[in-house]
Amino acid sequence: MAVLRHDRRHFQWGWIPFLAPASILLLALFLVPVGFSFYLGLTNLQLIGPHSINYWFTGLSNVQALLADKDFLQSICLTLIFVVGSGAFGSSLLGLVLALSMQRANPILRSAVGAVVVLGTVLPPATVAVVWSAVTSTGGILSLLVGFRRAGFLYKAPMLVVSLANAWSLCGLSMLIFAAALRNVPRDMIEAAMLENAGPFRRFARIVFPVIRPTVITSCLLMTLLSFGNFTVVFLMTGGGPAGATDILPLYSYIEAFSYHRLAYGALLGNVIVLFSGLLCLAFLGLGRLSGRSDRMGGGRMTGLAAAEEIAPLTGPT
Numbered sequence: 675m676a677v678l679r680h681d682r683r684h685f686q687w688g689w690i691p692f693l694a695p696a697s698i699l700l701l702a703l704f705l706v707p708v709g710f711s712f713y714l715g716l717t718n719l720q721l722i723g724p725h726s727i728n729y730w731f732t733g734l735s736n737v738q739a740l741l742a743d744k745d746f747l748q749s750i751c752l753t754l755i756f757v758v759g760s761g762a763f764g765s766s767l768l769g770l771v772l773a774l775s776m777q778r779a780n781p782i783l784r785s786a787v788g789a790v791v792v793l794g795t796v797l798p799p800a801t802v803a804v805v806w807s808a809v810t811s812t813g814g815i816l817s818l819l820v821g822f823r824r825a826g827f828l829y830k831a832p833m834l835v836v837s838l839a840n841a842w843s844l845c846g847l848s849m850l851i852f853a854a855a856l857r858n859v860p861r862d863m864i865e866a867a868m869l870e871n872a873g874p875f876r877r878f879a880r881i882v883f884p885v886i887r888p889t890v891i892t893s894c895l896l897m898t899l900l901s902f903g904n905f906t907v908v909f910l911m912t913g914g915g916p917a918g919a920t921d922i923l924p925l926y927s928y929i930e931a932f933s934y935h936r937l938a939y940g941a942l943l944g945n946v947i948v949l950f951s952g953l954l955c956l957a958f959l960g961l962g963r964l965s966g967r968s969d970r971m972g973g974g975r976m977t978g979l980a981a982a983e984e985i986a987p988l989t990g991p992t
Contacts, residue, residue, distance in 0.1 A: 708948060715942030721935035729938070736942050745918060746943070749926045752833065753950070756908070756922050760837035761844065761901030762894040762958075768841055769848025769893065773856055774878075776849075788849070795846030799906035806839040807911050832912050832919045839911065840904050847900075848893050855889035856882070888962060895958040902951050923947050 715736060719729040740746055772791060776784045794802065809815045812826035828835050859882050867877045883890075905924040908914070914921040914929060921929070924947060931940025 719938040764841035765844035768845040773852035792846040803910035855886040891962040
């Protein structure tokens with residue numbers, strides 16, 4: 675006879691009235707518009723012209739054109755660089771480094787640096803774009819500092835510059851997330867490892883990182899979603915140029931819909947963005963589940979003798 679486990683959470687039908695308002699909002703403000711956008715992506719809708727009012731379902735013709743579009747394939751690669759490189763990894767890594775660095779910093783210096791870093795997060799995207807354009811364009815602050823007035827870094831390495839601007843605008847939030855997570859690291863284990871002459875890198879790898887691993891995955895997921903929405907920075911800094919060098923998917927969708935008046939094709943590109951972001955979210959959630967499963971198989975967090983046995987091999991130079 676099957677034994678009912680009381681440590682598992684079971685769905686209660688009495689919860690439905692409490693879930694109904696949120697479900698209605700989700701259906702009305704997300705699922706219905708996304709579903710209608712998927713339908714528009716399979717039509718011949720235009721912004722201007724005979725098909726702006728009288729449009730109809732055209733099947734997979736837009737999908738076939740999308741798969742044969744070389745600019746679309748290039749845009750996917752650029753989006754991966756921008757979203758994953760500067761968003762998930764760049765801003766999260768920079769936020770983690772800042773949070774670790776300010777743990778032992780002077781309080782005045784910590785407050786000053788923290789204010790400057792968080793400023794990039796609270797500034798409007800338009801302001802971030804103007805600041806980075808002024809710094810990296812020809813005759814900008816950066817070219818004056820390196821001694822080359824004609825060095826236009828924004829036009830020589832546009833993808834690198836917009837990625838740095840995106841990472842700078844998000845690292846403040848990532849730093850706050852990691853600063854809160856680092857407070858959960860057991861101080862006694864850090865002190866025990868220091869008594870065993872363990873270096874900072876080994877202390878981080880063996881003690882700090884296992885504790886903040888779920889926060890790392892959360893930060894990467896959040897930075898990925900925020901990078902997908904950071905359309906304004908790229909649009910104002912480069913407009914997708916030069917020669918499509920920064921034409922990420924959100925910008926490519928906007929150009930196709932409102933510059934070339936192909937609303938149906940732009941809607942299809944927007945649908946790709948939804949699917950693309952969903953796949954990335956599933957990938958990060960899968961990593962989180964694998965991480966949690968490995969922690970459960972390993973016995974969870976270390977305590978007592980297990981902690982001492984784990985700290986013992988740390989002895990030695992880093």
